[in-house]
Amino acid sequence: MRQKIKIGIAGYGNLGKGAEIAVRQSTDMELIAVFSRRPLSSTASGVPAVSVAEAAAYKDKIDVMLLCGGSATDLTEQGPFFAAMFNTVDSFDTHAKIPEYYARMEQVAKSAGTAAAISIGWDPGLFSLNRMLAGAILPNGEDHTFWGKGVSQGHSDAIRRIAGVKDAKQYTVPKHEIIDAVRGGRESAAPSHEAHTRECFVVAEEGADKAAIEKAIVTMPNYFADYETGVHFISEEEFREKHAEIPHGGFVFRTGETSPGVCQVIEFALKLDSNPEFTASVLTAYARALYRMKQHGFTGACTVFDIPPGYLSPKAPEELRRELL
Amino acid sequence: MRQKIKIGIAGYGNLGKGAEIAVRQSTDMELIAVFSRRPLSSTASGVPAVSVAEAAAYKDKIDVMLLCGGSATDLTEQGPFFAAMFNTVDSFDTHAKIPEYYARMEQVAKSAGTAAAISIGWDPGLFSLNRMLAGAILPNGEDHTFWGKGVSQGHSDAIRRIAGVKDAKQYTVPKHEIIDAVRGGRESAAPSHEAHTRECFVVAEEGADKAAIEKAIVTMPNYFADYETGVHFISEEEFREKHAEIPHGGFVFRTGETSPGVCQVIEFALKLDSNPEFTASVLTAYARALYRMKQHGFTGACTVFDIPPGYLSPKAPEELRRELL
Numbered sequence: 229m230r231q232k233i234k235i236g237i238a239g240y241g242n243l244g245k246g247a248e249i250a251v252r253q254s255t256d257m258e259l260i261a262v263f264s265r266r267p268l269s270s271t272a273s274g275v276p277a278v279s280v281a282e283a284a285a286y287k288d289k290i291d292v293m294l295l296c297g298g299s300a301t302d303l304t305e306q307g308p309f310f311a312a313m314f315n316t317v318d319s320f321d322t323h324a325k326i327p328e329y330y331a332r333m334e335q336v337a338k339s340a341g342t343a344a345a346i347s348i349g350w351d352p353g354l355f356s357l358n359r360m361l362a363g364a365i366l367p368n369g370e371d372h373t374f375w376g377k378g379v380s381q382g383h384s385d386a387i388r389r390i391a392g393v394k395d396a397k398q399y400t401v402p403k404h405e406i407i408d409a410v411r412g413g414r415e416s417a418a419p420s421h422e423a424h425t426r427e428c429f430v431v432a433e434e435g436a437d438k439a440a441i442e443k444a445i446v447t448m449p450n451y452f453a454d455y456e457t458g459v460h461f462i463s464e465e466e467f468r469e470k471h472a473e474i475p476h477g478g479f480v481f482r483t484g485e486t487s488p489g490v491c492q493v494i495e496f497a498l499k500l501d502s503n504p505e506f507t508a509s510v511l512t513a514y515a516r517a518l519y520r521m522k523q524h525g526f527t528g529a530c531t532v533f534d535i536p537p538g539y540l541s542p543k544a545p546e547e548l549r550r551e552l553l
Numbered sequence: 554m555r556q557k558i559k560i561g562i563a564g565y566g567n568l569g570k571g572a573e574i575a576v577r578q579s580t581d582m583e584l585i586a587v588f589s590r591r592p593l594s595s596t597a598s599g600v601p602a603v604s605v606a607e608a609a610a611y612k613d614k615i616d617v618m619l620l621c622g623g624s625a626t627d628l629t630e631q632g633p634f635f636a637a638m639f640n641t642v643d644s645f646d647t648h649a650k651i652p653e654y655y656a657r658m659e660q661v662a663k664s665a666g667t668a669a670a671i672s673i674g675w676d677p678g679l680f681s682l683n684r685m686l687a688g689a690i691l692p693n694g695e696d697h698t699f700w701g702k703g704v705s706q707g708h709s710d711a712i713r714r715i716a717g718v719k720d721a722k723q724y725t726v727p728k729h730e731i732i733d734a735v736r737g738g739r740e741s742a743a744p745s746h747e748a749h750t751r752e753c754f755v756v757a758e759e760g761a762d763k764a765a766i767e768k769a770i771v772t773m774p775n776y777f778a779d780y781e782t783g784v785h786f787i788s789e790e791e792f793r794e795k796h797a798e799i800p801h802g803g804f805v806f807r808t809g810e811t812s813p814g815v816c817q818v819i820e821f822a823l824k825l826d827s828n829p830e831f832t833a834s835v836l837t838a839y840a841r842a843l844y845r846m847k848q849h850g851f852t853g854a855c856t857v858f859d860i861p862p863g864y865l866s867p868k869a870p871e872e873l874r875r876e877l878l
Contacts, residue, residue, distance in 0.1 A: 249812055253692050326878050327871065352878040354686075357862055358821075360877045361679075364838040364865035365831075367578050411824070477818075486830035487574055493802075493825075496683075499736070499818040505811035506690075513689040533863030533873050537682055540689035541858075546652065548858050552685045553651050553677040 232258040233519050235512075236286060238310055239296035240264045240271070242474065243319070246508030247294045248273050254512055256542045260290050280309075287313050291522075292515040295319075296508070304329065308336045311344045315522055317515045319349040319507055326352070334529035343522045344529045348514045349507045350498055351375070355480045357532045358496035362482035366492055369484020372410045374402035374423060378476025378503060386451050387428055390444045392436030394464065397471045399427045402479070410481050411495065421454040428459045431467045476503035513540045557583040558844050560837075561611060563635060564621035565589045565596070567799065568644070571833030572619045573598050579837055581867045585615050605634075612638050616847075617840040620644075621833070629654065633661045636669045640847055642840045644674035644832055651677070659854035668847045669854045673839045674832045675823055676700070680805045682857045683821035687807035691817055694809020697735045699727035699748060703801025703828060711776050712753055715769045717761030719789065722796045724752045727804070735806050736820065746779040753784045756792045801828035838865045 235257050237247045244262065251259045252273060261276045262268065263286075268277035278286070295318035297306045303320045310316050311333055320329050326347055337344040347353065351373075359371055380400050387396035406423045428445055432438055442459045446452055462470075477499040484492050500506045514532075517539035521530065538548055560582050562572045569587065576584045577598060586601045587593065588611075593602035603611070620643035622631045628645045635641050636658055645654050651672055662669040672678065676698075684696055705725050712721035731748045753770055757763055767784045771777055787795075802824040809817050825831045839857075842864035846855065863873055 246811070253811070255692075323878065327875050330874055347878050354819075356878045360866055360873060361862060363877070364841070364867070365834050367580075367867075486571070486578070486827060486834055490826045490830055492827070492831045492834070493823065494679075495820075495822040495824070497818075497820040497822070499820070501815045501817060502811060505815055506817045509690050509811055509817070513686075516689070531863075531874060531878060533866075533870065533878075534861050536859050536861050537686060538856075538858030541685055542689070542692075545858065548685060549655055549856060550652050552688070553648065553672050553681045553856060553858075 230256065232256055233516060234258055234260050234289060234291045235515060236260050236263060236283075236290040236293040236314065237296055238263040238280065238283075238293055238306060239302070240268055240277075241296065242504035243508055243511075244294075244296035245272065246502070246505040247296055247511060248508075249505060250509040250512035251294075253509075254516070254542070256516070257512070261286060263293075283310065284313060290314055291519050292317060294508075294511050294515060296511075304332075307333055307344070307346070311336045311342055312340045313342070315343045315518055317345045317348050317511050317518055319353070319511060320347045321349065321352055323352065330529050330531070338528045341527050343518050343526050345514050345518045345531065345535065346529055347531055349510050351478065353507075353510055353532055354498070355478070355496070358480045358494075359482070360533060362480070362484075362494040362496075366482055366484025366486070366494065368486075369482050369492075372423075372481040372483070373420075373478065374407055375478040376400040376402050376424065376476065378478070378500070379474050380426075381474075383426065383428075383451055386448060387430060387445055390441055392433050392438075392441050393430055394433050395431040395467055397429050397467070399429075401425045401427055407479060410483065411493065425456040425458065426452055428457065429467065429471055430459060430461050431464050432461055473501065474503045476500050476506075516540060516542065555581065557581055558841060559583055559585050559614060559616045560840060561585050561588060561608075561615040561618040561639065562621055563588040563605065563608075563618055563631060564627070565593055565602075566621065567829035568833055568836075569619075569621035570597065571827070571830040572621055572836060573833075574830060575834040575837035576619075578834075579841070579867070581841070582837070586611060588618075608635070609638060615639055616844050617642060619833075619836050619840060621836075629657075632658055632669070632671070636661045636667055637665045638667070640668045640843055642670045642673050642836050642843055644678070644836060645672045646674065646677055648677065655854050655856070663853045666852050668843050668851050670839050670843045670856070670860065671854055672856055674835050676803065678832075678835055678857055679823070680803070680821070683805045683819075684807070685858060687805070687809075687819040687821075691807055691809025691811070691819065693811075694807050694817075697748075697806040697808070698745075698803065699732055699806075700803040701725035701727050701749065701801065703803070703825070704799050705751075706799075708751065708753075708776055711773060712755060712770055715766055717758050717763075717766050718755055719758050720756040720792055722754050722792070724754075726750045726752055732804060735808065736818065750781040750783065751777055753782065754792065754796050755784060755786050756789050757786055798826065799828045801825050801831075841865060841867065 293314035333344045383398035446457045479497045482494045520539040586603045618639035658669045708723035771782045804822045807819045845864040
C-alpha cells in the first residue's frame with residue numbers, strides 16, 4: 229500500500245473545518261494536526277490542536293499544509309510563515325494583489341525548497357482555469373462571469389460594521405435574463421453591477437435607526453452604491469433559522485466565433501450548498517497534486533495554470549486513461 | 554518577436570478544414586502545409602497541399618502536426634506514421650482502444666524523440682478533463698454525461714449504409730427532464746439510452762421501401778435498438794436546406810456530498826454550432842501546449858491529464874496570473 233499523504237490544517241474557521249471533512253473523504257490522506265493562533269480545546273476529528281507557534285516541530289511530519297486563514301490579510305502573513313517550513317496550498321483571493329503575493333511566495337518557497345500552490349479554490353481557482361482554457365480554445369470571443377446566488381462574506385462583514393447592526397448576511401444574485409442571453413450565444417457584456425443584485429438580510433440592534441442603516445448600506449461605495457440593493461430587516465430568530473447556511477456558486481461562460489456566424493459556447497458552473505466545504509475540497513485535491521509536483525522535483529510557487537490536472541486525482545495515470553478519457 | 558509555431562495539418566475533411574481556420578485565428582501560429590492521401594488541387598488558405606508520401610521532407614519545417622484523419626481507423630495508422638517524424642496532436646476517440654493506442658504512440662514517440670498528445674477534443678478531451686477534475690474534488694459523488702443536441706457522424710454513417718438510403722443525418726437529443734433533475738442535485742443515474750433519444754432525418758432513394766428502412770434503423774443493435782428513435786423521411790432539398798450544419802454539444806455534471814445532505818454540483822457544458830470547427834480549435838490550443846511541453850524536454854505520449862493548463866494559452870505565465878486568476 230502507498231503511504232498516505234500527511235496533511236496539516238492551519239486555521240480552524242469555516243474553511244479549516246471544511247478541510248477537515250475533505251481530508252477525511254480522501255482515502256489516500258491522513259490528517260496530522262490542526263494549527264491555530266488561539267488555543268483550541270479539541271478538533272472534530274480528534275487530531276491534535278496545536279499552537280501556530282509550535283508548527284516548526286511538525287516540519288518533517290506533514291507533507292502539505294492547507295492554509296485556511298480567514299482573510300487575505302491572514303494569508304499575507306500566514307503564507308510566507310508556513311511556506312518557509314512546509315509545502316502549502318492556500319486560497320489567496322485578493323485578485324489585484326496576486327502578482328505581489330506570488331512573488332513573495334515564490335521567493336520564500338524557492339529558498340526553503342518547498343512548494344506553494346496559491347489562489348486555489350473556485351474563484352480564483354476553477355473559474356480561472358476555465359476562463360483560461362476557454363480563451364485559449366476560442367481566441368475570438370468574450371468572457372462572462374456570474375456569481376451566486378450566494379453569500380458574500382466580505383459584503384456581510386461590511387454591513388456588520390455599520391452602527392446599529394447586530395448581524396447581517398448579503399446574497400449576491402445573478403440576473404437570470406442576462407445569464408440566459410449569454411448562454412443562448414446572444415452578445416451581452418453587462419458589467420458585474422448590472423448583471424447582479426445584492427440582497428441584504430439585517431438584524432438591527434434594539435432601537436436602532438433602520439432608515440439610517442439602510443441608507444448606509446445602499447450608498448456604501450465599492451460594495452453597494454453601484455448595485456441594485458435590497459435591504460430586509462428580520463428578527464434574530466428568522467436569521468438563525470433561514471440564513472445559517474453559506475451557499476454559493478456561479479457561472480463562467482465564453483462565447484466565441486470560429487467562423488463568421490458560427491457560435492461556440494463553453495460554460496462552467498457551480499451550485500454549492502456550502503462554499504467553505506467546497507473550497508476546502510478543492511484545496512485538498514490540489515494538496516494531492518502539489519505533493520506529486522514536489523515528488524517530481526518542483527519547488528517555488530504555482531497556480532492552477534501550472535499543475536498537470538491528472539495529479540489531482542488519486543487514480544494512477546493508466547487508470548485515468550482507461551476509465552475517464 | 555517570438556518565432557511562430559509552425560503547424561501542419563494531416564487530413565483535409567471537416568476537421569482538417571476546421572483546423573485551418575483555427576490556426577488562422579491563432580496569431581502565434583503559422584500554417585505550413587496540408588497533407589492528404591488523395592491529391593488536393595489547393596487549400597482554402599493557399600498553403601501547399603502535399604501528398605502524405607512526401608511528409609518526411611517537412612520533418613524540420615513543422616513543429617506540430619495536427620492529425621485530422623476522418624476516423625479512428627485512419628488514426629491507428631496515421632498516428633504512429635506521423636509520430637515517428639513529427640510532434641502530433643490527434644483526436645483518437647475509440648474509448649475502449651485508448652490504452653492500446655496510447656501504448657503504441659508512447660513507444661513510437663519515445664523512440665523518435667517526438668511528443669504526441671492523443672485523444673484531444675471535447676469527448677474525449679475537455680469532458681474527460683472535467684470528469685477527472687470533478688471526481689478528484691468530490692470523491693463522494695456521481696458523474697453524468699449528456700450529449701447533444703447534435704449530429705453523430707457514426708450513427709449517420711450507419712444509416713447511410715442501409716440499402717435504399719441516399720443520405721441521412723442522426724441527431725442525439727438529451728432528455729431535458731433528466732438534465733434538470735441532475736442539475737437540481739436530485740439523484741438520477743439513468744443509463745445513456747434512457748437519457749437520450751435519437752432523431753434520424755433520411756433521404757430515401759426513389760422507390761425505396763421506407764418501412765423496411767425504418768425497421769432497419771430502429772432495430773440496429775448497438776446503434777439504435779436500445780434507444781427511443783424517431784425516423785423522418787424528407788426530400789433531398791429539405792435535407793440540404795435544414796441539415797447542412799454539424800452542431801453538437803453536451804453536458805458533464807458531477808453531483809457530490811461533502812457532508813451528509815450538503816450537495817455540491819460541478820457542471821461543464823458545450824453548445825457548438827460546428828463540432829468540427831470547435832474540435833479543431835481544441836486540437837490547435839493543445840498544439841501550442843505540446844510545443845511547450847517539447848521545449849521543456851518532454852517526449853512520448855500524453856493526454857489532457859498530463860498537460861499543465863497554462864501551456865494552452867498564448868499568454869505568458871505572469872500575464873495569466875495577473876489577468877485571469
